[in-house]
Amino acid sequence: MNAESKLREDIVRLSKSLFDRGFSVGSAGNISAAVDDGILMTPTNSCLGFLDPARLSKLDRNGNHISGDKPSKEVFLHRAFYETRPQTGAVVHLHSTFATALSCLTGIDPNDCIPPLTPYVVMRVGAVKLLPYVKPGDEKMGDMIRELAGRYAAVLLANHGPVVTGRDIATAVYAAEELEETAKLLILLKDAPKRMLSDENVHELKAVFGAY
Ligand SMILES: O=C(CO)COP(=O)(O)O
Numbered sequence: 542m543n544a545e546s547k548l549r550e551d552i553v554r555l556s557k558s559l560f561d562r563g564f565s566v567g568s569a570g571n572i573s574a575a576v577d578d579g580i581l582m583t584p585t586n587s588c589l590g591f592l593d594p595a596r597l598s599k600l601d602r603n604g605n606h607i608s609g610d611k612p613s614k615e616v617f618l619h620r621a622f623y624e625t626r627p628q629t630g631a632v633v634h635l636h637s638t639f640a641t642a643l644s645c646l647t648g649i650d651p652n653d654c655i656p657p658l659t660p661y662v663v664m665r666v667g668a669v670k671l672l673p674y675v676k677p678g679d680e681k682m683g684d685m686i687r688e689l690a691g692r693y694a695a696v697l698l699a700n701h702g703p704v705v706t707g708r709d710i711a712t713a714v715y716a717a718e719e720l721e722e723t724a725k726l727l728i729l730l731k732d733a734p735k736r737m738l739s740d741e742n743v744h745e746l747k748a749v750f751g752a753y
């Protein structure tokens with residue numbers, strides 16, 4: 542099996558795993574991964590639980606749709622991450638419940654909207670930027686990601702959901718799961734007095750994440 546066929550199978554398998562465990566419902570969310578000559582992307586209005594490897598959308602390096610079904614309407618958002626973070630191998634966008642709940646709260650720090658509660662979110666996701674609401678599929682989402690100049694591997698779209706990137710598809714999916722679980726803890730502990738990781742703890746952990 543060649544590298545692209547293997548990646549197509551991986552996208553379908555990991556998407557189904559997310560859907561089966563409730564990280565996405567209905568036709569919400571989209572996933573893309575880089576190949577040598579472009580990007581593979583989940584088709585618009587597709588359900589992550591029932592993808593067909595042969596029907597994944599393929600875009601060339603210039604963003605032209607070259608094969609498969611019509612790509613996700615969030616193509617601008619995905620492409621902006623590949624453009625500004627060349628180390629990006631995959632992008633995962635979900636409407637997972639707890640991260641989306643956090644994205645609707647007022648009074649959270651837009652420059653670091655997932656505080657360092659546990660080590661793995663620091664190690665696997667890094668700092669998360671909250672981006673202002675625009676409607677799904679709006680080209681402006683791409684502009685907002687480009688303005689970040691590659692500084693964030695993950696963002697939270699206000700009143701919408703998380704977008705998480707990784708060096709490869711498995712890393713990006715695991716980071717999206719980690720973000721969701723941390724968001725769940727933050728919501729569960731919302732009104733409780735909490736001990737966060739110290740600046741020193743975070744500094745030490747960032748050295749681990751620093752590679753990406
Ligand atoms: O999550 C979504 C929009 O933000 C789903 O859109 P697509 O079905 O076009 O991928």
Ligand SMILES: [Zn+2]
Pocket residue numbers: 569570634635636677701702
């Ligand atoms: Zn969405």
